[in-house]
Amino acid sequence: MDQTTLTRPEAETTTAAKPVILTGDRTTGPLHIGHYAGSLKNRLALQDTHTQFLLLADTQALTDNAHDIGKVRRNVLEVACDYLAVGIDPAKTTICLQSHLPALAELSMLYLNFVTVARLERNPTIKDEIRARGFGRDIPAGFLCYPAAQAADITAFKATVVPVGEDQAPLIEQCNEIARRVNAAAGREVLPEAQALIPEAGRLPGIDGRAKMSKSGGNAIPLSASEDEISRAVRAMFTDPEHLRVEQPGRVEGNVVFAYLDAFDAAKEDVAELKDHYRRGGLGDTVLKRRLEDILQALLAPIRARRAEVASDPAQVHRIISEGTQAAREVTEATKREVMDALGLFRL
Ligand code: ATP
Ligand code: MG
Numbered sequence: 001m002d003q004t005t006l007t008r009p010e011a012e013t014t015t016a017a018k019p020v021i022l023t024g025d026r027t028t029g030p031l032h033i034g035h036y037a038g039s040l041k042n043r044l045a046l047q048d049t050h051t052q053f054l055l056l057a058d059t060q061a062l063t064d065n066a067h068d069i070g071k072v073r074r075n076v077l078e079v080a081c082d083y084l085a086v087g088i089d090p091a092k093t094t095i096c097l098q099s100h101l102p103a104l105a106e107l108s109m110l111y112l113n114f115v116t117v118a119r120l121e122r123n124p125t126i127k128d129e130i131r132a133r134g135f136g137r138d139i140p141a142g143f144l145c146y147p148a149a150q151a152a153d154i155t156a157f158k159a160t161v162v163p164v165g166e167d168q169a170p171l172i173e174q175c176n177e178i179a180r181r182v183n184a185a186a187g188r189e190v191l192p193e194a195q196a197l198i199p200e201a202g203r204l205p206g207i208d209g210r211a212k213m214s215k216s217g218g219n220a221i222p223l224s225a226s227e228d229e230i231s232r233a234v235r236a237m238f239t240d241p242e243h244l245r246v247e248q249p250g251r252v253e254g255n256v257v258f259a260y261l262d263a264f265d266a267a268k269e270d271v272a273e274l275k276d277h278y279r280r281g282g283l284g285d286t287v288l289k290r291r292l293e294d295i296l297q298a299l300l301a302p303i304r305a306r307r308a309e310v311a312s313d314p315a316q317v318h319r320i321i322s323e324g325t326q327a328a329r330e331v332t333e334a335t336k337r338e339v340m341d342a343l344g345l346f347r348l
Pocket of ligand 2: 026
């Protein structure tokens with residue numbers, strides 16, 4: 001690999017007067033095509049025009065994975081390899097590690113005083129996730145509070161743009177509420193508000209037909225999937241269970257293959273025609289699946305090749321994270337000090 005593409009020039013990303021982006025991923029597993037459609041594509045497009053920070057969110061991953069810290073640790077490098085494989089360029093984007101940015105934890109503690117337990121419990125994303133994880137009343141306190149921690153992540157970088165999937169919108173709203181309260185307590189605008197940048201495609205369902213493809217759900221096509229894994233995933237994909245014979249009319253809504261064609265097939269008019277044909281009857285799942293498989297194979301082949309290259313030099317990936325984290329530490333420490341001063345805490 002060309003070394004220069006992986007080397008971060010000295011703090012270039014932290015000084016430019018461009019709008020700031022903060023976004024990231026929990027280090028709970030390799031990234032999947034839902035991440036690609038949901039946010040990686042936007043991040044790639046924006047790294048030239050914005051100051052972008054990508055957070056490897058290992059402490060957030062702990063909030064529901066404290067029983068499996070090894071998984072959270074191992075996936076730090078995996079997720080970083082995925083970033084580099086899709087074309088995130090460390091010369092333009094700062095990749096940093098959450099657990100090694102103490103200011104984020106300190107700001108989280110401060111912000112927890114600007115949000116109520118009732119408000120945290122009302123957050124629709126948290127409610128969904130609590131249900132999906134089957135916590136019942138045994139919700140880890142860190143999990144319930146992670147929206148405040150996410151507010152710390154976003155505001156510590158003074159980010160104004162957050163490219164995320166649609167499930168994250170309520171978290172950005174909660175972040176802005178906290179920022180407004182902190183600003184009100186400080187008597188001036190210390191923290192800017194952030195805007196979620198959500199792709200039109202919405203959230204990508206799992207191959208099993210569940211509402212969301214997710215690392216923890218076992219229903220994902222990872223960006224690192226082999227040709228064979230892609231084939232098998234497409235063949236196993238949920239379509240319309242009532243559509244038993246080709247000539248029967250089929251359902252497009254809730255049909256995963258169409259959801260993926262909407263997300264990844266550039267020929268929108270062809271997809272519209274295929275939907276009509278499927279609804280009328282006479283179009284079989286096999287034809288659709290073959291089309292989708294070709295598209296996914298073409299999308300993932302170069303990513304897989306580049307990932308293999310990147311992963312062959314873990315020391316280099318390690319260095320990229322380490323340098324990025326060092327740069328991020330300066331930015332986040334400065335914000336933390338500013339917030340403490342603005343709130344009027346004792347100065348030493
Ligand atoms: P986990 O199951 O551990 O929560 P995840 O697959 O939900 O993992 P996250 O790290 O929680 O992934 O999400 C990272 C980002 O990717 C978020 O902005 C989220 O909105 C987006 N994202 C995740 N899954 C999808 C999806 N299926 N469709 C669109 N965007 C997604
Ligand atoms: Mg998630």
